Amino acid sequence: MVQSSVLGFPRIGAQRELKKTTEAYWSGKVGKDELFKVGKEIRATNWKLQQAAGVDVIASNDFSYYDQVLDLSLLFNVIPDRYTKYELEPIDVLFAMGRGLQRKATETSKAVDVTALEMVKWFDSNYHYVRPTFSKTTQFKLNGSKPVDEYLEAKELGVETRPVVLGPVSYLFLGKADKDSLDLEPITLLDQILPVYAELLEKLAAAGAKSVQIDEPVLVLDLPQPVQAAFKTAYEFFAAKSGLPEITLATYFGTVIPNIEAVKSAPVAAIHVDLVRAPEQLEGVIAALKPEQKLSVGVIDGRNIWKADAAAASAIAQAAISKLGADRVVVATSSSLLHTPVDLNNEKKLSAEIKDFFSFATQKLDEVVVVAKNVSGEDVSEALAANAASVKARAESSITNDAAVKQRVTEITDKLGRRASPFVERIQEQEKVYKLPLFPTTTIGSFPQTKDIRINRNKFAKGELSPEAYEKFIESEIEKVVRFQEEIDLDVLVHGEPERNDMVQYFGEQLKGFAFTTNGWVQSYGSRYVRPPIIVGDVSRPAPMTVKESVYAQSITTKPMKGMLSGPITILRWSFPRVDVSQKTQALQLGLALRDEVNDLEAAGITVIQVDEPALREGLPLRDGAERQDYYQWAAESFRIATAGVKNTTQIHSHFCYSDLDPNHIKALDADVVSIEFSKKDDPNYIREFSDYPNHAGLGLFDIHSPRIPSKEEFIQKIATILEVYPTEKFWVNPDCGLKTRGWEETKASLTNMVAAAKYYREKYAKKD
Numbered sequence: 001m002v003q004s005s006v007l008g009f010p011r012i013g014a015q016r017e018l019k020k021t022t023e024a025y026w027s028g029k030v031g032k033d034e035l036f037k038v039g040k041e042i043r044a045t046n047w048k049l050q051q052a053a054g055v056d057v058i059a060s061n062d063f064s065y066y067d068q069v070l071d072l073s074l075l076f077n078v079i080p081d082r083y084t085k086y087e088l089e090p091i092d093v094l095f096a097m098g099r100g101l102q103r104k105a106t107e108t109s110k111a112v113d114v115t116a117l118e119m120v121k122w123f124d125s126n127y128h129y130v131r132p133t134f135s136k137t138t139q140f141k142l143n144g145s146k147p148v149d150e151y152l153e154a155k156e157l158g159v160e161t162r163p164v165v166l167g168p169v170s171y172l173f174l175g176k177a178d179k180d181s182l183d184l185e186p187i188t189l190l191d192q193i194l195p196v197y198a199e200l201l202e203k204l205a206a207a208g209a210k211s212v213q214i215d216e217p218v219l220v221l222d223l224p225q226p227v228q229a230a231f232k233t234a235y236e237f238f239a240a241k242s243g244l245p246e247i248t249l250a251t252y253f254g255t256v257i258p259n260i261e262a263v264k265s266a267p268v269a270a271i272h273v274d275l276v277r278a279p280e281q282l283e284g285v286i287a288a289l290k291p292e293q294k295l296s297v298g299v300i301d302g303r304n305i306w307k308a309d310a311a312a313a314s315a316i317a318q319a320a321i322s323k324l325g326a327d328r329v330v331v332a333t334s335s336s337l338l339h340t341p342v343d344l345n346n347e348k349k350l351s352a353e354i355k356d357f358f359s360f361a362t363q364k365l366d367e368v369v370v371v372a373k374n375v376s377g378e379d380v381s382e383a384l385a386a387n388a389a390s391v392k393a394r395a396e397s398s399i400t401n402d403a404a405v406k407q408r409v410t411e412i413t414d415k416l417g418r419r420a421s422p423f424v425e426r427i428q429e430q431e432k433v434y435k436l437p438l439f440p441t442t443t444i445g446s447f448p449q450t451k452d453i454r455i456n457r458n459k460f461a462k463g464e465l466s467p468e469a470y471e472k473f474i475e476s477e478i479e480k481v482v483r484f485q486e487e488i489d490l491d492v493l494v495h496g497e498p499e500r501n502d503m504v505q506y507f508g509e510q511l512k513g514f515a516f517t518t519n520g521w522v523q524s525y526g527s528r529y530v531r532p533p534i535i536v537g538d539v540s541r542p543a544p545m546t547v548k549e550s551v552y553a554q555s556i557t558t559k560p561m562k563g564m565l566s567g568p569i570t571i572l573r574w575s576f577p578r579v580d581v582s583q584k585t586q587a588l589q590l591g592l593a594l595r596d597e598v599n600d601l602e603a604a605g606i607t608v609i610q611v612d613e614p615a616l617r618e619g620l621p622l623r624d625g626a627e628r629q630d631y632y633q634w635a636a637e638s639f640r641i642a643t644a645g646v647k648n649t650t651q652i653h654s655h656f657c658y659s660d661l662d663p664n665h666i667k668a669l670d671a672d673v674v675s676i677e678f679s680k681k682d683d684p685n686y687i688r689e690f691s692d693y694p695n696h697a698g699l700g701l702f703d704i705h706s707p708r709i710p711s712k713e714e715f716i717q718k719i720a721t722i723l724e725v726y727p728t729e730k731f732w733v734n735p736d737c738g739l740k741t742r743g744w745e746e747t748k749a750s751l752t753n754m755v756a757a758a759k760y761y762r763e764k765y766a767k768k769d
């Protein structure tokens with residue numbers, strides 16, 4: 001009997017229970033007990049669901065109140081000193097590291113003021129993890145028992161689980177050195193961290209766990225030699241201990257072949273590979289297995305929502321079985337299902353035709369089980385026939401094809417993606433038009449999405465508010481934001497994006513070729529979830545999407561108003577893309593659709609236009625090579641197609657955040673001004689890299705994920721650090737990212753202080769000349 005296995009299940013709850021309760025906890029509306037109770041309920045529901053679906057290997061410790069990597073930092077005591085001095089409860093240390101904490105003193109507790117750790121993209125996904133931050137004083141020790149507790153919790157419910165934990169090599173490699181220890185290479189901490197991992201594994205074994213899933217996703221990256229060598233050290237260390245649970249070494253999101261020696265050197269019971277993303281690795285991985293090792297074949301996509309082709313998935317599993325035998329093969333999801341929405345059955349508005357294309361996490365459980373049964377020789381013919389019919393219907397559907405869009409893509413020329421003049425000329429013309437001061441100030445686009453905004457948007461969606469009344473409401477919100485920005489004297493204004501539920505969904509809903517869900521939430525970071533639209537067909541823009549709001553905003557101020565758009569790569573990456581045409585084709589179609597919008601904005605008098613590309617870096621293929629070069633080319637081309645149709649005096653901005661971006665990733669976009677999340681990077685080398693960036697740039701000066709308010713002096717200090725290496729004439733002043741998740745109070749205070757700091761420098765440099 002071939003076993004079925006699920007590497008992890010979404011932890012947000014079918015009705016976003018986790019978000020509701022964590023946010024209530026943060027705002028003091030509910031206590032720890034309630035938070036823990038909801039967490040426990042979600043875990044129980046998920047385990048039971050998988051058990052009922054007949055999944056053989058079910059993960060535990062895939063749950064997290066914020067982020068699973070952060071959980072590990074707390075568990076291993078990788079907690080920078082600044083978080084420990086307040087005597088906070090562990091859960092509050094966790095949240096403080098994840099999102100910062102600023103709290104006034106009360107009778108029973110001291111004042112707290114601490115920034116969050118850096119948050120970065122998890123591989124090429126839109127999930128973000130909190131980066132482990134090591135210093136020379138880091139003392140690894142077991143600081144809790146979450147994986148053990150959750151294993152026992154499941155057991156008590158009658159569910160035997162396989163605890164999952166991020167492996168030591170990945171954990172170290174994905175971390176970084178703290179400011180005080182910049183010459184520290186995290187991987188050199190391996191010998192110190194291994195005994196603590198072993199202790200955890202021993203405790204899991206003592207609790208009864210027969211096997212564990214240790215994730216080493218960095219095996220799909222280009223690894224420096226010491227990191228490759230670390231696998232042998234780490235897994236031999238575990239193998240030398242007796243009585244530990246069996247280890248399944250899991251990789252995902254790519255091929256392990258370039259690191260196959262590292263895989264081979266690990267004496268583990270089983271290897272898991274992602275055969276959705278990299279089916280070509282199967283043969284090489286099989287050849288590398290030792291006779292007693294099992295192979296977990298990831299054939300059900302953990303990253304996308306298309307119904308699996310059960311016959312094709314079975315064929316892959318069958319290929320493995322024919323070489324290894326049925327008892328050495330496990331049929332699995334390609335990765336954790338964290339990246340997919342919870343349950344398609346919650347979708348009431350999708351047409352039956354479209355709904356039949358999809359499979360969310362809950363449905364994927366059945367897919368894994370059906371494939372495992374199929375290759376075990378069980379009769380699942382009914383399920384297979386239904387699946388084959390769905391797959392065929394999708395391939396033949398008229399929803400996917402639009403001849404006019406296809407034609408337009410073939411007509412793309414080089415010229416279409418080139419602005420009339422080079423940047424050096426454009427910027428001179430722009431300076432004459434906008435006459436901005438030194439250290440111009442701006443924001444990234446969104447302002448607080450208040451409860452009021454959400455209520456009104458929902459009412460409008462339900463038809464309880466007329467379009468006219470809703471438009472009035474949005475205009476009043478825009479006016480509020482504009483007046484506020486004028487009041488604090490920002491230079492380039494935004495309208496605040498109150499009409500947008502999400503920066504990608506909003507566009508997806510207005511573009512042709514998209515389907516969208518009502519409950520298809522996926523965790524992006526912490527309590528922030530997104531509802532990715534689904535690209536189901538050729539993409540075009542039937543009508544202007546943002547012109548009305550921008551024009552209104554510009555009409556009530558004399559300051560420049562930025563038009564705000566999400567870029568082609570970001571829309572592509574933060575949607576579930578099609579799998580029947582290339583991502584390049586989808587990006588070019590989006591570029592053309594956005595070009596229509598950019599040109600319409602310009603024609604309507606909006607001449608500063610920001611096209612956000614926060615997902616640009618995340619789309620970069622994980623390994624160096626031809627595919628990556630190709631991506632640079634088409635990603636930049638689709639952005640330029642969107643933005644190059646404007647006059648020299650129209651200033652194109654772009655924005656990037658929460659990724660390991662370097663200027664080389666964005667030069668070819670040729671935006672006039674870029675803003676980049678920076679406040680937690682704290683790395684002078686990073687600033688240095690940006691000093692050579694030819695166009696203008698603002699390195700983000702404060703963390704928008706944290707309610708904490710930096711003082712004017714803090715801003716002055718931050719700017720001073722940047723100015724040590726960064727030239728004044730290219731310097732923009734802005735936050736890390738949009739302010740939609742913040743409250744008004746902290747937004748006002750932070751921006752006021754930021755503008756004050758910009759003015760301080762304006763004066764300082766004005767006096768100099």
Ligand code: MET
Pocket residue numbers: 444445446503564612614655657737738739740
């Ligand atoms: C994740 S990037 C966000 C950019 C967008 N314009 C905003 O301010 O919300």
Ligand SMILES: [Zn+2]
Pocket residue numbers: 444614655656657677736737738
């Ligand atoms: Zn951003």
